[in-house]
Amino acid sequence: MLDLPETAATLEQFIEGAVVLRDAAILSTRLAREVEQWTLEPLCEIRVGVTEYEHRGTGKQLLTVTRFTTAAGRTLSVPYALAAKPARGRRLWRAKAPPAARC
Template structure:
């Protein structure tokens, strides 16, 4: 288990290595609510080194982010550096579609 904000930049080390990511999910604790209120959202993709314009002020700063996309399509971008040029990033992990029924 990794804290998203603190480890977004370190996930990049796994892109080229022999590490395999299996069945990723985001655990939402919602500001440390009671444990029975926590939720687990399966991820559809983790992409590192993506660039996005920041949204808080003028929108002119280009940031490098790790982008997490849930199986339901919700995205969470965790910035970790300033960027100088746009980049699509590289997929660290992507969920495989479930196998369909066998055809005769």
């Protein structure tokens, strides 16, 4: 289990390494409420090194982010550095699913 804001940049180590990432999900603790209120959202894709403008296009600063896409289609971008030029990033992991259910 990893804390997203603190480890987004460290996921790059898995791109060329010998470590294999199998299945992934985001655990939402809803601001540390009771355990019964926590939810687990399966991930569809993790992409590192993507660039986005801050606040999803409303800002002027280009940031390097790790982008998480849930199976439901929701995306979470966790910034970890400033960027000099746009980049698509590299796919770190993608869920194996039937073609109709892909991200």
